[in-house]
Amino acid sequence: MPTLAEMISSLEAAYPPELAESWDAVGLVCGDPAEEVDRVLICVDPVTATVDEAFALGAQLIVAHHPLLLRGVHGVAADTAKGRLVHRLIRGGIALYCAHTNADAASPGVSDALAEAIGLRVLRPLAPHPDGATGIGRIGELPEPEPFAAFVHRVADALPETEPGVVGAGDPDRLIRTVAVSGGAGDSYLDAVRVAGVDAYVTADLRHHPAGEHLEAGGPALVGVTHWASEWPWCEQASAVLRAAFAGNVEVHVSTRPTDPWTVRAGAKTGSGQKRLSVKGE
Incomplete structure (x- = not known):
């Protein structure tokens, strides 16, 4: 099995870190580069839903487009939303790698x-x-x-x-x-x-x-x-990078869980595609 370091090398050949914007935070968030990886999950967002998916798959690596920790932090305490994810990943032996503006x-x-x-x-x-x-x-x-x-x-x-x-x-x-x-x-x-x-x-x-x-x-x-x-189509592109580099040695999965935050839509439409407003006095 390839190591995490070898997988990162392939990802960074495709998405060079030097292409990232100066304000961005790309690269390895957590994980031991020496550990072996045989199952990977590619996703847009490193959130609870995709971390749950990685655990269900038995993945040792999540490759996400969006950074988990974009702004400067002074700690990752488990009583914060992002801190909880970091603790879950480390305890579960799952590495997190992010390719954002470089991708x-x-x-x-x-x-x-x-x-x-x-x-x-x-x-x-x-x-x-x-x-x-x-x-x-x-x-x-x-x-x-x-x-x-x-x-x-x-x-x-x-x-x-x-x-x-x-x-x-x-x-x-x-x-x-x-x-x-x-x-x-x-x-x-x-x-x-x-x-x-x-x-x-x-x-x-x-x-x-x-x-x-x-x-x-x-x-x-x-x-x-x-x-x-x-950005979801990129997941298949990134998965192809790893499949080509480690054919037969690594299972690469694209996340099937939508992480768009908008979950409810309301509003009747007319034939013009616009909701008609009821105006007092009409």
């Missing part, structure tokens, strides 16, 4: 996986690093143009189902061919999207004012998805 920027990386799921041919990064090959987000194109309404359904069909679903902002009949994507929160790249001149932009965590101002300024149509769903 976002790598080529291929998180946005490549999102683009592939949607059916795009990737052309270039949306916000490239100086080398031109790596960077945040991707710009790609569809095989054939299609109406925006159909494109929104394409995105919904490509990603895991979530309670909030997938929403679109733009003319339903607008033809879409070139598309920018950014896994995770992406409204900080709206200016780059406008400059790129694409027809649509797919990302998560779009806020009301930036999205509205973007559309008022004539920017590309927007497709909003949940943060978790936008």
Whole structure:
């Protein structure tokens, strides 16, 4: 069986730590690099649900996209939510490794996986690093143009189902061919999207004012998805890295537990897709 150190080496060849943003916290959170690993779980979020899943699988390693301890901490006491997870992992002999903005920027990386799921041919990064090959987000194109309404359904069909679903902002009949994507929160790249001149932009965590101002300024149509769903395709990409490196020696599982925090949706809709407000005096 390979050691944890060998598995980390393969992951860091695919997602070099030096690509991570300066504020990020990537790498090994807990675990002994000398220990052997024969079962791995890949997930977006290192939370109770995925830790439970790792225990149920008998995994010795969780590879997560999001860091568990992003901000500076002075302790991991077991009476805190994150501290409890660290204690459970260590007691259970499960290592935790996180690949975050280094996986976002790598080529291929998180946005490549999102683009592939949607059916795009990737052309270039949306916000490239100086080398031109790596960077945040991707710009790609569809095989054939299609109406925006159909494109929104394409995105919904490509990603895991979530309670909030997938929403679109733009003319339903607008033809879409070139598309920018950014896994995770992406409204900080709206200016780059406008400059790129694409027809649509797919990302998560779009806020009301930036999205509205973007559309008022004539920017590309927007497709909003949940943060978790936008990054989930990366799990299969990362699993392929380990399967290729340790074929026959390691079982690699992709988490099947949704960790999107939104679990309840309410609100009746009219044919226009908007709930009609009842105004006093009407």
